[in-house]
Amino acid sequence: MGFYIIYLYDKISIYRQHIKDTTMRIDEHPILDFPKKQKIFFMFEGKQVSGYEGDTIASALHALGIKTLRYSIEHNRPRGFYCAIGNCASCNMIVDGTPNVRTCIVPLKENMVVERQMNKGVFK
Ligand code: FES
16 A cells, blocks of 8 residues: 555656646647747746747647636636637737737737736736
8 A cells, every 4th residue: 555655656746747847738749740840938927938939829828837818807707718719808918018919819929028917908
């Protein structure tokens, strides 16, 4: 029994280390190829983070494990990806000072400044 608990502890530690060192991107797949693309650096909530060429803002954040993109207008509940095609406004964020940017369809660019949006958002 004790050995089994240590075995499980090791497995969990290895899993946690793996999660800590990687993002949510799929690097290897038995059938599909994922060529490495140019890394793009941008600011999120005052911290420099990175995505890759071809990402949308929301997909880059999602790959980093950041799933709350805004807070709802009435009850301030966290919101994230919903439709991912620009139809629902669940992913609205403040991008370079402009509120209500649908980040699921806006391509990521170098040095963008991205912030979570509260309520209806305000211009900065
Ligand atoms: S997730 Fe619906 S508009 Fe972006």
